[in-house]
Structures are given as C-alpha cells and as structure tokens.
Amino acid sequence: MSDYILELNNITKNFPGVKALDNANFRLKKKSIHALLGENGAGKSTLIKIITGVYNQNEGKLFLNNQEKSFSSPNEAMNAGISVVHQERNLIRRFSVGENLMLTNLPKNNLGLIDYNTVSKESKKWLDIMELDIDPNTIVSDLTVAKMQLCEIAKALSLESKILLLDEPTSSLSPQDTKNLFALLKRLVAEQDVSIVFVSHKLEEVFEICDEVTVLRDGKNACESEQITNLNRQKLVKLMIGRDEQIIKSKKNIDFTDESLLDLQSINTDLGHKNINLNLKKGEILGLYGLVGAGRTELIKCVLGLDKINSGQILLNNKEIKIKSPKDALEKYKIGYISEDRKKEGLILMHDVLSNAGITVWSNLKKILSFLNDSIVYNKVDPYVKQLEVKTPSYQQIVSNLSGGNQQKISVAKWLASGTDILFIDEPTVGIDIKTKSYLHELIIELSLKGTSIILITSDMPEMISLADRIITMKDFKVVGETINNHNYEEMSSSIMGNIHE
C-alpha cells in the first residue's frame, strides 16, 4: 500500500492536433500541499480536468486511495471527495453564505420547505472549522473578494472533500488575505485530513506553502513530486521554461522636468476619486501601484470617458481635452487601453484572431463606402502579430481556443497596430506564463524607448519595479505617494508600502 491519496500514471490526452498530456504522472501524498506548475499550455488545466472528471484520458490510469477510478462527470468526482476551487467564483451572489454552502443538500422541514435554522447551523459548523467569522445569513455579494474565496473553500469542505484543487487562489487577494488563506490551508491539512493541489503562477507562494512540486512542460513531466526543499526559484523556473529566467530592467533616462504629455489636474470623479493630480512625460512608463480597490483601473476608465469626471482638467500637450468615449480617445487623441480582463474586456473570444487583432484599425483602414476586406486588415496587423510571436494555426482560429499568453499577445497586438501615442496598460501579465511575461516586459520597455508614453497598472511589485520609471501610489481613490524608481527592489517596495500604510 502506498501513502498516496491520488495517483495518475502515464496519462496521455489528445485533442485534435494537440497532445495536451504525454505520459504525465502526478502523485498526491495524503495530508500534503502539492504544487502543480507549468506555463500556460503545459497541460495543467487538462490534468486538473481529468482529475475532476471533465475530460477522460486517452491512456493511463487514475487511482484514488489505491483503487482505480474513472469519472465520467464532475459530479462523480465531487462525490468521490474531489473539489475544485476555481479562479472564477462559483458562488451565487444573491444567495446567503449558508444557502451557498448547503446548496446541493438543502435541509428541509416537515412541510418540505427549506429549514433555514438548520442551514445556518450546519453552515456555521464549516465556517467555524475554518475559523471564519462570517454570519451564514450574509448575502455573498456583500462579502469581500477574499471572504468569497474562503467561502468557496468552506463549500468544498462541506461536501466532505478530501482533495482540494486550488486554481490560482490568490490572484485577487491582498498580501494579508493571502497570508490568512495560507495559514488556513496549513491548518486544514493538519487537522482535517485534507490534501491540496495548488496551482499558481506566483513562485514565492509555492515556496511558502507547498511540500512537493510537480512541473509540467509541453504535456510531459519536467519533474515529478520533487521535495520543495531540493529546489530554489532559479531551478524551478528552469524546469518550467526549459531555460534560465531573464530579469529585465529598464535603463532609461527620463528628464522629469520636461513638459508633460498628459496631465491630470485635480480630477474628481463620480466613482469617488478625490483631487487626482498626475502627469505623464513623453516616452515614460508611469507606474500606478495600489492594492485591489485603490481605484486605479477606475481612474483610467474615467479618463477614457466611461465614467463621469465631475471636476478637474485633462491636458494633452498643454491643451485641455474632453474625452467622451474610448472611441474618442483612440480616434482623436491616440490613446489606447489594454484591459486587465482580457476575456471580458480585451478580446472577443468567439471571434477569430484577425478580427480581434484588427478591431482598433478598421476605422482607419476603411475605403470608400466603408469597404473593408480581410486582406486589407491582414496586411496591417500581420507585422504586429508576427512581432509578438503569437502562436496560432491561422488567422481564422477562434481566439478562445488559444492559450492565455497568446490571447494576451493579441490584445496587445491590436493596440500596437493602432499606433497610439499613449497606452494605458492594466495588469498585463496576470495569469501569464513566465516566458510570455518577460517577453511582454521587453516589449513594454521597447515601446517606451520608441516614444510611446505608458501608464502601467500592476499589482505585481517586481514587475512594477523592473518596468516603471516613476511610481505613483494610490489608496482609497487618492494619490498617496510618488517615487522616482531606482530599480532597487528592497528600497522601492518598502517606500511604496510605506506610502500605502501611512
């Protein structure tokens, strides 16, 4: 008998044209936290989907508690004690926490109606186990993002799950919330007999919390159940991308006494921004740092005319401008916005590569009577798609079929094609593999060297410090600090965090 709770042996999974998994192994020890790592497209999601019964493998075997199993639906896997907590919330926002926790098995009273007392009592039990101070009657939409995440885990526990798969659980959490979550996970493993599979792009977290690591690369094992103590960051990155990580630093000299290209003066907005002043120089990368909810993305959207600016001025080249819509921004002022949410705001997932990459240039390319065909668009966007090394079988490929990294490249390519002078770039590398990430970093620096002025929003401190020339810190919809970046991580991060916690 082995002490593995879950074992996947020699798993192969084929999709039309792609071998997503090729003889991959994965073994999860009882009561351990096991990191599953790999770049986008390495086969992590496929492996998880096989474990949770969404897909069936073409070859190989799956053992649960030493018994061979094959799940034909996610429900079967769930009944066998395997739960996934996805990046996307799976809670019903208008229901109470208790209702969500008990959803699959709502207790009924004698009349066959839902017994809300038992709902509260039962769900309280699970919340208590997690030492969560939440009233089961709270409506989910009133919770913070972090609490929702924890409720998801409570929900998984209430299903008597012994295996928890956490897919990027910290992507929307603040450092403090992350710390709390990790403490909880460690406790669950110790006290509740739970084993955890942890998927994350943040390697610091892996070192902090995981016992063992399995790395996938191109559908194969780059390493299998390696003790975390035998690894360091460099080794891990090398396993993931097959070469050493390159750390990029922008080496530029911006004269900050120059005249500003874009100038926001005492901006107050409908969303609650108070007296925002900031200016952007030509060719500068201006970082906007802040915790989630600091109002950075919201500020940009107000500037783009999506929400109302109540008072204050926007100056472009010292002339006051009024931006009514993103269309206005693009066509009149050559300002573009790369959204943080590429699936919802950045791309049209159901459309093909060509129309996604070309959407910003259609207006410029149209001929008489609004005529526009594919080859006109192709000629315009092809250089940019090539430059970004987008991997796609053809321009007719539907974008939702591409990997996250390639999707992000397309949402960048369309703005390169549009030739804007000012780019607002919002969280450009969330959920992106390391290779694409450093590629995008190089690209952003290169763009600014060529004269594009960039406002960069990122919550990734290392990214901010390697890219930005100057860093503005925001908190509660106000600017709380401005620092010229000297690219020294320790100094800069403590200065920025100092601004936030003042």
Next chain:
Amino acid sequence: MNNKIPNFVKTNQFGLLILVIVFICIFSFSTDGFTSRFNIYALSRVVALDIMIGLAMMVVILTGGLNLSLGALGVSAAMFGGWCMESMGIPISITIILVLAFGSFLGWINGFVTVRTGVHSFIVTLATMSIYFGFMTLLTEAEAFRKLPEAFTDFGSLKLFNKYISPLLIISVLTCFVLYYIFKYTDIGRKLIAAGANPDAAELSGISVDRMFIYCHMLSGFLAALAGIMLTARIGAAIPSMAGHLGFDWLLPAFLAPVLGGTLLSGGKVTVFGTMLGAILVTLINNGLYLIDVGEFWVRFFLGIILLGAVLLDRAREYFTVKNSIVS
C-alpha cells in the same frame, strides 16, 4: 484529422440545405401540385416575405436582443405607405423612400430607448409593439387602403421566369446579398458584429456600441418596413390586420429563420444565407403541410415544435463550440 471534409459541409447551412432538399422531395412525392407552376409561384411570394422578416429579426438578434415590434412596425410602415399613395397621391418611388425612412425611424425609437434605458429590448419592443400598432389603428380607424396605384399592385402580381417566380423574391435575395456584403466587407458591418459579440470589449476597442445597437434596430425597422411594402404589393392593399393582431403572425417565422439558420441568440454571429435557407425551410413546411391538408392548427403546432428544436440546436451549438475548443 478530418481535413478531407470541406468546411462548408460542417456548417449549419449545409445541414439546412439538405433538409430543404429532403422536404422538397417528400412534398413532391406525397402531394399533388407541390411542383405545379401555380404553387411554386405562390411559394416564391410567401418565401420572399419570410426571408425579409427573418433578416429584420436577425439584425437585432445580432445585438443579443430581439424585436417583438417587428410585425406592428412593418404594418404601421405599410399603412403609412398606403396613406401616402391613396390619400396624398404621392408617387410610388417617393412613397417607398418615405416608408423605409419611417420604418428606420420607428426602429431608431426601439434602439434609442433600449440603449438609453439599458432595459432589455424584449421589454422595450413589447411596449413599442403595442404603441405602434395602437397608434396606427387609431389613425387609420382600422380602415384599409384598397385603392392603391395599379403600377404598384401590378408589381406584386408580376410573374417572372416563365411565370414561376415573383419579383418579390428577387428583392429579398438581393437584400441578402447586400446584407452579406455589409457584414463581410465593410467597416461598419464588422463593428456591428463586434459590438454584438462582446459590448464591453468592443467599447474599449474604440467602437461606439450604443450607436451600433441603434443602427441594428434601425436596420431592423428598415427591413420590416420593406417587408410591409412587399406584403402590401402582394395583397394589393394595405390592411391593418394583414400581419395579424399586433403583427403577431410575423413573429414565428421571424425567429425561426435566423435561429434555424445559425444566428446565435446570445448575439455576435450572423448568417445571412442561413437565415434565407431557414426561411425557405419554414415556408416549405408550412406550404407542404397545407397541401397535405393537416389543418391550420397542426401547422402552427409543427412550427412551434420546430422553433423549440431550433432553440435546442442553438444551445447545442454553443455547447459544442466550448467542447471543441482546445484549451489546455
């Protein structure tokens, strides 16, 4: 893998084409007179209208919405045309331009209210359906315009191609080509589709989504008005009840044609020729069932079943697009 199968075969339109052929075969053998010159001519007159109202609905479904006021709008526009010609003596060509402008205006109201209030077009057009039809009935006192210029009514009963085909069908097919051209080969067509597929992404990419949605509703009004004129020419009179009470008679074919044709109800995908084939299929079934003599109510029953089937197909289409995607 299955690269040997041409792409066309995998499309929805191909399946429809097969179905159309199958039904033609069935009805040709099982009924008398299906292939007669008289019946084919009658079919061409009906299918012309079904295509047009299918297209009128399709351009709003593109936005992820729908247009329940379609029938009321079309009839109102047609009655306006009848008034122009009969009461005001306005020449036919100018009347047609006025009617199309009027239809576009009513469509603009639908679009403007939908965009400005943010209420789903289902509710907005449910209201305007009642408003347009009520107002029209009030103004016309429910009286028909029966003394239309002969040149106009003659056109409706003209027979072309050895007396097999009505010119109305040619108008509809031409409209299909024009719409196909717009969606495939113009900047504005691409923007309409992009706005329908993902309004947020389109807006942030510099497309004025509100304006695009209003355009879709105007186009819908334009096409519905065109259908109204065609129906008037076919009947030889403009009658308030020619599309049923509140224009209800148009709604079923209006939904059936685009949904059967492969237009996604959630928006962002149009199939002009699919809609055309869908309309042909609906008309065929309708006509064939009448010839078999199953009775009016059975025909409605079957069309309802087909609509449900088509909606299931729509679901399946979305499901399979997800299943087929290579995400790893």
